[in-house]
Amino acid sequence: MASLNLLPLAIDLVLALTLLWLAWRALSSPDLFRAVVLFIALGLVLGLVWVRLDAVDIALAEIALGAGVTGALLLAALAKLQSAEAETADASTEQEGDWQGCSQALAEPDAKSKPTLTASATMDATGSAMPIALRILLALLLLVPLAGLGWVVWQLWLPAPGLTDLVAARLEASGVAHPVTAVLLNFRGYDTLLELAVLLLALLGVWSLSSAPHLGDEEQEPALAALSRLLAPLMILVAAYLVWVGAHAPGGAFQAGSVLGAAGVLLRLSGWRVPPRATGWPLRLVLVLGVVVFACMGLVVMAFGQPLLGYPPGWAKPALLAIELAATLSIGAILAALFIGGRP
């Protein structure tokens, strides 16, 4: 039996070490493109870790949002920085026959003066502003919080009172059968409402930066167009499924929203545009719909003598469903808009 218990532990150890190794590589790689790819890999491994921790909701979110959306955002940002770089660098850089070569130029901020540089020189320019001695000192200093936090975690080892039982006891009244969704939308719905606001805020922030460039209009790839025609409806279907399944199993508005956002991005990449008529208030309406519906639901119940965001038992289920649908739509639109960047 002992060996059987050790195997999962060994897997977990390997996973944990992989996490740390990937993180280290992602943060120290001299090549930015590689760093981003390693970071995405880190997100995927984290997804596995979440599965190992029985947190399937988080695993889904991690892969869809943490690795997927963040990764896509990072890559898009990199591409935009790169294209800006290519303009300034006079595009005369010798291209190596290597897919890493292209990212080298953007890893090198001083490309204007020094168009070609070896990886080690790149490291100096982009790496750290700190002298090595200071870095070592910092690393040594950081051993203190490392050890301290580790020790505290060790102290937390004994199970403490959580809220598992309380959630289970009130699950019935929450309107959904899946505990995480119940917490997210009902017990701590106030947080989720504000979290939606944060997401919208990020988009407002991005749009307020006037100089943020649009995603470039690349030439059409027929294969991509074909794939997106195939995938887009499917993704919408998947998103709907995720919303629906969220009521009793892992899934929900955020995961669904990110799938929807991905669909939007894909459509956009394959040449589809939001019709100009709809880029004004109709688009904005879609963007704010989630927060508006959520907030109004929360306020409307007050008129019926309920507390803020307190849904009467019978009404909880439809209310939450409406909120989730609106939220999914908004999240999808916001994520796609974030990826595309620039103002409509």
Add this chain to the structure above:
Amino acid sequence: MTSVLVFALAGVGLIVLGFYALLVQRHLLRKVLAFNVISSGIFLLLAGLARRAPGAEPDPVPQAMVLTGIVVAVAATALALAMIQALRAATGRTWLGDDGDEE
């Protein structure tokens, strides 16, 4: 559940690693990566320890919090990336400059 401890400790490692990189790295994109690594470490700590009670269901409350946290981190990342691009467009730099007058 020893593996919970392993992951929680890995989370601590990620936090410290990310913090180090946030201070040491100059390129803003790397700082964004570092911030995301820190967040992931905290999430591991927060939701990882929710699995402590052996055999029982994991505590859904920290899980929901982590979900919220992930969304917030995505939002922050998006804003940071857009700001990097704007800074790049305005100054040609992808790292933080001194605070002197640049106009």
Add this chain to the structure above:
Amino acid sequence: MPMPLSGAEWAAALVFVPLLAALACFLVPRAANWLGLLAATLILFATLGLVRGLLGDGPLRVAVGAWAAPLGIDLVADGLSAVLLLMTALVGLGVSAFAPAYFAEHSEQRRWFWPLWLLLWTALNGLYLAADLFNLYVMLELLGLSAAALTALSGSATALNAAMRYLFVSLLGSAAYLLGVALLYHGYGTVDMVLLGERLEAGAVASAALLAMVAGLLLKTALWPFHFWLAPAHGSAPAPVSALLSALVIKASFYLLLRLWLALFSGLAGLLPTLLPELLGLLGAAAILWGSVQALRQRRLKLLIAYSTVAQVGYLFLAFPLTGVQAGEIAWRAVLYLALAHGLAKAAMFLSAGGLLRFAGHDRIADLDRAAQRLPLTLTAFVLGGVSIMGLPPSGGFIGKWLLLEAAFTQGRWGLALVVLVGGILAAGYVFKVIGYAFTATKIAQEGEAVPLAMQWSALLLAFGAILLGFAAPWFWPLLEVGAPFAAPLAEIGTEAIAEVGAVSEAAP
């Protein structure tokens, strides 16, 4: 007159009015000015309603949703929150009145200013009402992101650089705070402040959480030596944004620190909770001296005001070592009053700097060129704000300084008293440095651009507010007493309320 709405409803309005107004401003940019002003007025109204309720019925504690803590999220309001809400409402209204005229020539900036600012307001109000540590985290993030986006609003290279740094600082601060929340949850099984206050015990978990949270919040509050990001950010943002950042945003993280300290950590035994106040006091003293000297050295008006904020943040932390047995309550009141006065005064100063900047096209102090003649209202606003910052009577700053000195002298903390006095003298130095140049003529006589009266008067009224605070102290004491935030831990104030809400939620299913 019977109360039209209950406390819970006022509290809900305080969060939802700015939130929905932000969305409305985003949806209909053309009406943003009016929507924003309407929202600002409504918020002030709601704040007054809440304050009235608090004075009548005592501290407020309501559950959001049908779920009381620990399962759900609770909102609380006591004297401490009420004072900060009131400050936010007043400054917010002032800035909202200033903004339309200021942004009249920058319609693109205006378009984003309103939704971002109203979201910032949502975060501020939500933060002052929150009793749930994780909810506070979400509020902090909402606050930090909107503040950073607002900082970058002008789009200048300096502003973008400062905003970028501010964003990272803010994110790192929230992350550290969240780490503390994670540790506390797993140590004690709840994120509700009241319950945590009851359960918390001295030990490794509490100490680590305390350290992480304090470090994160100090970073956000820009206490020396974490002040490095503040001056460029506050100095390069558009004037109304600078006013918001300096007057309000800094206070939010300070409030949270104070609240955590009062509700959770101050009662703990052990070395760390004993040493920390002394350390904070020391850093505060350093901030006062350093910030003031830096302010004196600045050549540009907005940077001068920004460094003055660095110094004024220091005052807020001087109270921590003064809250021993004797006169502890006085020190807290002093700090709260200082925070309140600083909010109004600093907003007035930044807004008047915005007026001078509009008029002259620059903010070089030595070239102000007879601003005293040409913009008397704006300069008066600056001076009156400065009077409060210096702590001269009669002003809110004076009352705060007096109480702080009283606490320091009562406890024989001569060093702290000296720092308070020296800080006041230095503040006079940098305020009058500006005023002196405003009376003299420069070599290049400038013909300035007209400054709309709305800009001048909103600054002036805020400054009057800071001065009038000097006479309003007796009105504030009863409000501060509500819930006795400084006397008893939060845990004791709401137990009845919890019992009630608990009963409700028992009955609900």
Add this chain to the structure above:
Amino acid sequence: MTPTIEATMPANAWLPLLVLASSLLPGLVIFFLAERRYWTRTLLNLTGALIKLALVSAMLWGVFHQQQYEANLPLLPGLDLVLRVRPLSLLFLVLSAGLWLLTTLYAIGYLEDSPNRSRFFGFFSLCVTATVGVAMAGNLLTFLLFFELLTLTTYPLVVHRGTEEARRAGQVYLAHTVIAGALLLAGTVWLYTLVGTLTFATRGFVADAVDSHRWSLVAIFVLLIIGVGVKAALVPLHSWLPRAMVAPAPVSALLHAVAVVKAGAFGIVLIVYDVFGVEVAAELGVTGPLALVAAFTILYGSTRALFQDDLKRRLAFSTVSQVSYIVLGVAIVGPLATVGGLVHLVHQGVMKITLFFCAGNLAETLGIHKVSEMNGVGQRMPWTMVAFTIGVFGMIGLPPMAGFISKWYLGLGGLEAGVHWPLFVLAGSSLLNAAYFLPILYRAWFREPPAAWPEERDFGAQETAWLLLLPTLITAALSLLMGLFASMPFTPLEWARLIAEREFYRP
């Protein structure tokens, strides 16, 4: 604790408030007046000044008949803003109200056609508001409040000219007064934490703490005296005063005779008599050193005045010297010295303002700023120089001028208290006064006038504008009359006696 002004406020509470309002409100309104609204502004100024004078006179009558005037406004827990009119307050009040009226008249004439008059008169009114506030302060907190307000409102007057020199003078002025203000605040708060009250009381309110906190009280005394001593221009805290001469003449007149310097001296009176109580202060051993500082200031100021060619600077050092007579009178423990010090508060004000008015007339009419330019000016401007001569005789202390009365009582007071050295100080100072003033008179009356004055303005048949001459003559006449009729009721001397009798030495 109901934080409202008590509903049953007696009618007498309104008078102190009205006295404040009579200059505060016109001041605030004047700020918003356009430059060209000359008559509105003048009307407001004079109405305010006249109303104030009337109110003060009414209270003078009332206090003489043992009426109480008091207004309260809660400011801090346990600490109110208190305006209380006592005989001592009235001494200063009458001085301020009377001289404000005259200075306003003078300033209207002096600043004719110069820019920023609305700003000037606005701050001028606020400045007087602060001064009467200082006069009516019922506790140390109120005193502190108005004292600091005085700093704030005089600063714009000092830098009014808007030149670089004015800016620097303003900086020096502020550096002194702000640091002093901080010390005053420190002393006040410290005192409050020791004794738990700040309300001025006859014979002081710190007696209970003497045994337990002797050295703390000494330290507080030093803090408070330095705090107010800067404005009273005690050496070595005086250096702002000569520099502030860059301000327009009415401002100098106001600073020296009524507002700033006098508020400082008044503050010393309050601290010694009403905070510590003169017996307690003597017991603490702090009056002796204070007297020495005052004596040194008297001699130092006079000596420095000898070497000033600039007329206003010479007058400024004379002020440094003369104000310390008041301090000396306070620091010598005895009723007669008290009377001498207090009466000098008024006498010095009236005489010094005369001299400054004259200096202003000379500068405005003939462009004369230096003593060396005053040859034969008596022929060109006889009335002005008659006033100047009266003022100078008063300063030297010749009988029957007002200054003689002061010095007489001071000397008697010293003898009564059993100390003789004040006599020598007074004698020495009088000699020095003569030494720096009489040459001016000689030049003005007996030297030949130059062919052309530095910058002459033509006023037709008159020697100068009547608005400049009238106040000068009135104050000159007053300083003569106050000496001549010193023993009549309601003269400064009689009132000072009343104060000494009622407040300080009642067994």
Add this chain to the structure above:
Amino acid sequence: MLISLSAFFLVAGAVFFLAGTLGLLRFPDVYTRLHALTKADNLGLGLMVLGLMLQAESLAAAGKLLFIWLLLLAASATAGQLVASWAQGKGIAPWRR
């Protein structure tokens, strides 16, 4: 029986993945690397899906697995095509010995 068959498919899939990864690391240019990624990995994934389908609890679950594989085929084919055409657009010549 079903278990061991499933295990066989899984192991076989893993072997193909390993080969694909080796190819990615060792092949000399972008086209040959694409070759390793798309062909070997897709086959490896297919085998794994097959192995997992044998263990699936229901037909629906098995269908989902198959569906995932099909989607991935389409995606990797498109991605491969995109990368290759991008490389060609950059003028990167195929590797020759």
